[in-house]
Amino acid sequence: MIALIGSEGPLTVALTQALRHRGEASMTCALGVETVLEPASGPVTFRLEHLGTLLRHLRDRGVEAVCFAGGIARPQVDPSRIDAATMPLVPRLLAALGKGDDGALRVALGIFEEAGFVVRAAHEIAPDLLPAAGVLTAAQPTAQHESDARRAEEVHRLLAAADVGQGVIVRRGQVVAVEAQPGTDFMLRSVRGHADGALFLKAPKRGQDRRADLPVIGVHTVALAQEAGLAAIVLESGGVMVIDRAATVAAADAAGVVLWVREPDA
The missing domain is CATH 3.40.50.20 (Rossmann fold)
Structure with a gap:
């Protein structure tokens, strides 16, 4: 058992x-x-x-x-x-x-x-909870999203050494918020009115023990991202679980939010 x-x-x-x-x-x-x-x-x-x-x-x-x-x-x-x-x-x-x-x-x-x-x-x-790399939604990443994803990943890597959090929000190259102890939901709610068009990166910390606390998103995450005005959610490939994938993708499509499973930069 x-x-x-x-x-x-x-x-x-x-x-x-x-x-x-x-x-x-x-x-x-x-x-x-x-x-x-x-x-x-x-x-x-x-x-x-x-x-x-x-x-x-x-x-x-x-x-x-x-x-x-x-x-x-x-x-x-x-x-x-x-x-x-x-x-x-x-x-x-x-x-x-x-x-x-x-x-x-x-x-x-x-x-x-x-x-x-x-x-x-x-x-x-439950390995099926980890989606393969690729864009899951009808909406596709823009050149700005690609640039913001690289910036978010850069900041995320720097934060890993301090064992702070698993999420970063970036808009046009500027860091809007980083996830800390209160968690993802708190961060997404805190940026309402300050993050229109921004990108949210979710990824495990570099070097973390992946047997516990691997990041998870779902329909609720998409709803909070939409309420905050975010334009894209980026998940590190192989590092973020998606609960009820079909419903989560459908929610992102309905919100016009890009849902992108991205291979991390080398």
């Missing part, structure tokens, strides 16, 4: 379906306000202060592998609620909460591996 560590969001649903199609059993475990290891329905929930107890529960349930279905949350840790099984992990958990997303996920992956679990990547479970 494999445990999907994440919420009951679209990515988790897609992974559950892919595993079921192959005859593999799965269970979902999500960070929550309380730890509920045997729910009557829905996913297992756990507080970070009870991570050690969750690891023991997964072993008892026969779980052999885990997959991180999304980014890592950063809840406030209540020292009074840390249980005995989690106490040995506290120094590493506190260090992880102070790192960037990739640094924090590396710590989390290490904890699960040391507990005896194999870590599987989401895009390996």
Whole structure:
């Protein structure tokens, strides 16, 4: 059995379906306000202060592998609620909460591996989520889009060393916004009225552990891009998953937004 560590969001649903199609059993475990290891329905929930107890529960349930279905949350840790099984992990958990997303996920992956679990990547479970390189929409990139994509990729590479984010918005060569800890949705909402005609690049950080937090977009991303006035969404080929591709492309076509899966520059 494999445990999907994440919420009951679209990515988790897609992974559950892919595993079921192959005859593999799965269970979902999500960070929550309380730890509920045997729910009557829905996913297992756990507080970070009870991570050690969750690891023991997964072993008892026969779980052999885990997959991180999304980014890592950063809840406030209540020292009074840390249980005995989690106490040995506290120094590493506190260090992880102070790192960037990739640094924090590396710590989390290490904890699960040391507990005896194999870590599987989401895009390996559901490879169809990674579209091939090319323009997916009727609208095609312009020369300005090509120039802005190169500029966005240049800035994205510089940000990778600081473990900041996975997205950059550029308009006519000028950086409008970069994605930080609040995430893609926050960034797209924040540029409304300031990014008409801009291009949004989404890509994994250079050197990040791709077993966790590989970027994901879907219909919701396209809707936010349209509301922000963006003209193009560029995804790094082989590095960004698209949930419900047909619906996402249809939404981009309806919005007149270019959806371009681009090979990164050498």
